[in-house]
Amino acid sequence: MPPPRKIAFVSPRFPEGATIGGAETLLRTLAGYAVAAGLDVTFLTTCARNHFTWANEVPPGTRTIDGIRVHFFPVDSDRDIESFLRVQERISRGTKVTLDDEMLWLKNNVNSAALINHLKTEGATYERIIIGPYLFGLTYFAAAVDPRRTVLVPCLHDEAFAYLESFASMFRDARTIMFNSAPERDLAARLFGEPMEKMPVVGMGIPPFDAAPDAFARQNKLTTPYVIYSGRREPLKGTPLLLAYLDTFRQRTQRQIKLVLTGSGQIEPPPSLAPHIVDLGFVDEPTKRNAMAGALAFCHPSVNESFGIVLLESFMAGTPGLVHAGSAVLQHQCRASNGGLWFRNYPEFEESLSLLCDQPDLRRALGAAGRRYVQSEFAPPRITEKLLTALAG
Amino acid sequence: MTTTTTTPIFTIGAEGIDTAKLVEEIRQAVAEKTAAGRYADARIARAERMNLVNLKNEEEFIDFYLAGLQDAIFVDINDFEIVERRARLGSLLVALKKTIWKLLKFYTYRLWSQQNLVNGLLLSALETTEHRHRTRIKDLEARIAGLEKEIRNPKSEIRNKSEFPNE
Numbered sequence: 001m002p003p004p005r006k007i008a009f010v011s012p013r014f015p016e017g018a019t020i021g022g023a024e025t026l027l028r029t030l031a032g033y034a035v036a037a038g039l040d041v042t043f044l045t046t047c048a049r050n051h052f053t054w055a056n057e058v059p060p061g062t063r064t065i066d067g068i069r070v071h072f073f074p075v076d077s078d079r080d081i082e083s084f085l086r087v088q089e090r091i092s093r094g095t096k097v098t099l100d101d102e103m104l105w106l107k108n109n110v111n112s113a114a115l116i117n118h119l120k121t122e123g124a125t126y127e128r129i130i131i132g133p134y135l136f137g138l139t140y141f142a143a144a145v146d147p148r149r150t151v152l153v154p155c156l157h158d159e160a161f162a163y164l165e166s167f168a169s170m171f172r173d174a175r176t177i178m179f180n181s182a183p184e185r186d187l188a189a190r191l192f193g194e195p196m197e198k199m200p201v202v203g204m205g206i207p208p209f210d211a212a213p214d215a216f217a218r219q220n221k222l223t224t225p226y227v228i229y230s231g232r233r234e235p236l237k238g239t240p241l242l243l244a245y246l247d248t249f250r251q252r253t254q255r256q257i258k259l260v261l262t263g264s265g266q267i268e269p270p271p272s273l274a275p276h277i278v279d280l281g282f283v284d285e286p287t288k289r290n291a292m293a294g295a296l297a298f299c300h301p302s303v304n305e306s307f308g309i310v311l312l313e314s315f316m317a318g319t320p321g322l323v324h325a326g327s328a329v330l331q332h333q334c335r336a337s338n339g340g341l342w343f344r345n346y347p348e349f350e351e352s353l354s355l356l357c358d359q360p361d362l363r364r365a366l367g368a369a370g371r372r373y374v375q376s377e378f379a380p381p382r383i384t385e386k387l388l389t390a391l392a393g
Numbered sequence: 394m395t396t397t398t399t400t401p402i403f404t405i406g407a408e409g410i411d412t413a414k415l416v417e418e419i420r421q422a423v424a425e426k427t428a429a430g431r432y433a434d435a436r437i438a439r440a441e442r443m444n445l446v447n448l449k450n451e452e453e454f455i456d457f458y459l460a461g462l463q464d465a466i467f468v469d470i471n472d473f474e475i476v477e478r479r480a481r482l483g484s485l486l487v488a489l490k491k492t493i494w495k496l497l498k499f500y501t502y503r504l505w506s507q508q509n510l511v512n513g514l515l516l517s518a519l520e521t522t523e524h525r526h527r528t529r530i531k532d533l534e535a536r537i538a539g540l541e542k543e544i545r546n547p548k549s550e551i552r553n554k555s556e557f558p559n560e
Contacts (some may be wrong), residue, residue, distance in 0.1 A: 096534045098541060235445070244440035251436060303445055326446035338412045346440050347423040347432045348416075355419070365410050 003388040004127030006040040008157075010119070010142045011132060012110050014045040014058075014070055016198065019050065022154040022309050023133035026180065026204045028068070030130070030153070033205070033384040034391075042126070043070040044119070046112050054110050061203040073115035078331075086107035094160050102166045107138030119145040128391050130178075133306075135161055140170055145324070147173035151391065156184050156191075158306040168192055177215070178202045178390050180307035183328035202388040204307060205380030211293035211317045216260075220278060225357065226258040228295040229324070230288060230310045233265030238301030238324060240268070245301070245349050247273040252350065255357060260295065262288050292317035296363065297356050303327045312378060315339045315370030320363055322352055336377075339370020455523055459516075466512035493525040 009190045011027045027043075034041045047056035056074045063070050070343045090097055097105075115138065123129065123146050131142050132153030152174045156162055162181040171177060171192040179185040179201045188199060216222070227246070233239040246259050260278045261267065269277055280291070292298060298314030303326035305311075311321050311333055321340025323330035325348075333341030341356075343349040357365050425433060475490045477483045 090557075096537070098537065238443075238445060241440075241443040241445065244443045248436045248440040252434065324446070335413055338410045341412060341416055341419070344446070345444060346437045347427060348419055350425075351419045351423055352416075362410070366412070369410055 001392045003037075003039070003392045006042075006045070006126055007034060007124040007128045007130060007391065008042045008044055008119075008123075009130045010044045010115070010139070012046055012052070012136050012138050013048055014065075014072070016065065017174070021133075022305075025309065026155070026307065027132055028155060029204050030202075030272045030297065030383075030387055031068050032066060033380065033387055037384055037388060039070055043068050044115055044142075045070060045072060046075045046110070046115065048075050060114075066121060071115075071118065072120065073112045076111045076113055079111075080104075080108045089284070091160050091164065097164075099165055102164050106137040106140050106166060108112060110139075111137045111141060116141050116145065123149070128175075128344065130391075134167060134170070138243040140166060142268070143170050143174060148175055150174045151176045151178060153178045153180075154184075154188070155180065155306040156188055157306060159304055162187070162191060171232045176200070176393050177392060178387075180204065181329045181332060186308045187328070197393070198385065200393065201385045202390050203378060203383055204309065205383040206309075206312045206316055206374050206378040207380060209289055209316060211289040213290075213293040213318070216287070216290040216294045222258065222260075222278070223266060224256040224258055225296045226260045226278070226294075227297050227299045227353070228260040228291055228314070228319075229299050229301070230262040230292070230313075232263055233261065233267050236302070236304055237265075238303060239265070241324075242299055243273060245270045245346055246299075247351060248346060249350055250276065253354065255354075257296070257353075260291055262291065289313070290318050291316050295319050296327070297322040298355065300324065300327075300330055303332070305329045308333050309386055311340070312374050315367075315374045318364075318367040318371050320356065320366035322349070322356065333373075337370045337373030339366050339373055341366075408446055459520060459523070462516055462519075465510050466516050468505045468512075470509070 009027050013021070013022075013024045015024045015028050019207065031041050031043050038308045042080060046054075047058040047060055048054045049057045054075050056077075058072050060072050060074050063072070083104050087101045088099055090101070117140055119129070126149065128151050129142070129146065129149050130151045131139050132155055133154065134154035134156060139152075143152060149174075152171065154171070154177060161167070168191070170186065171194060175198075177188060177194065177199045179199060180187065180203050182201055185196075185199050185201055189196070190193065211297070217226075225244050229239065229242055231237060242259070246257070249255070250257060250273065258274070258276045258278055260280065262280045262283050264282065267277075280287070280387065283291070292314040295314070296319075298311060298319050298321050300308060300311050300321060300323040303324050305327045306329055306338070308323075308327075308330050311323065311330060314321060315333075315337060322335050323331070323334055323340055323342050325331050325342040325344045331342045334342055341352040343352050356366075423432070475487055475494065477490070479486065492550045
């Protein structure tokens, strides 16, 4: 079957300027590949930018951004936050909830009636509607409009929400489900039992770049080695664990190691670690890449990842990864590339980081292996080809 | 406060890296050092509380902390070797310490034995209560799931009605 000509993407936010979540960045990147391949692409999203407040910040309407026609719709303001949080807390604690409660949670999740109405009236003009990530009311209700045209990009994690009956039916009904990595697809196969033909692995392209390993330390007058983490800082991303482990590592080993952070979100470091953190907040891409290139390791402590964009970027910068073994995806990327190590607990973290400190040859070899892996597996033309094949299915 | 130094135990060249093998070697090294007491450290226990893998659901969360409590509740009340680092008057100081310990031993032994008893009883009560609640919640969840299934399946409703035509 030839690839479709006219498609729409649906995501709760559209990344513009500073990086918004990985899933949104993924969808925007895929939309860009589709535009470059000559497809007629529309991106349907909300006016929200902040994933805590979901306030309507961007004016509603249509704009063309980098060749992508983007429709901004307002987020519904009539959410019953109290009911939403009550059910969400029970779900996240692993307590079984009824279908009625699931629906209550979805209805009071992030939604946009205007966007859903647009899909109901105009949906038939799109040959494929690519929707993600899975964990939003908007995704659930958008996927229900026309499941035969729906291509899910779930960015699935092994978390309590993935076990909800509502999401199981959404996965079952969708035409195609596109995954970012083989472990993510394996998880879906285990949870929903859908046939593999319906579940292609596409991923996201990582554009090749060269970075200057010494530039960042020179500019920031850093004289000691450092590990780096880039991305959102929140408990689910494991940043409190990274702070606790690194503080313990410094105390136990007496090694002078700093932590460089880029990205958004608050951190509460232990007082003994605070003077040794270089928190850059949002930085431009060249600065981030140079910071990655000069690091001892890119430490990714999250156990909830479906792809690990920043880990792959650090591989491209020639820096090894040090990731939490609890993330099947991050562990897979390190294992498949031979570009990083993984730890289950503090003692393994200490051994691994000590090894990277003491053996520069090993560090360089891991970094080079990671870079080769990203260059061969995640070259944008290769991902475009996979995307078009998946959309044709 | 003790510090540790990690001697490099791996010699890896630039070619032919197998990270899976490397991680396996790291785990073996950790197992050996753990057995030798190198990781028995309160700072590690504190850091480990942030490890989300241990806290994936309520049951694992409680299991994790109960296991921690089991390891921690009993105070070591056994006798121990009395030593003296200072060479000068070393044997005299050791004799003095031994005498003081002999005088105090009876009282501390009684005190810590009672504490161990209380700790053990409290943990047993906590484990029993937790087990009872866990079983009860599981039964209730299974019952809710069964009721939900019945509500969603109209056939069973019809069958039930036909089985009891007079109701």
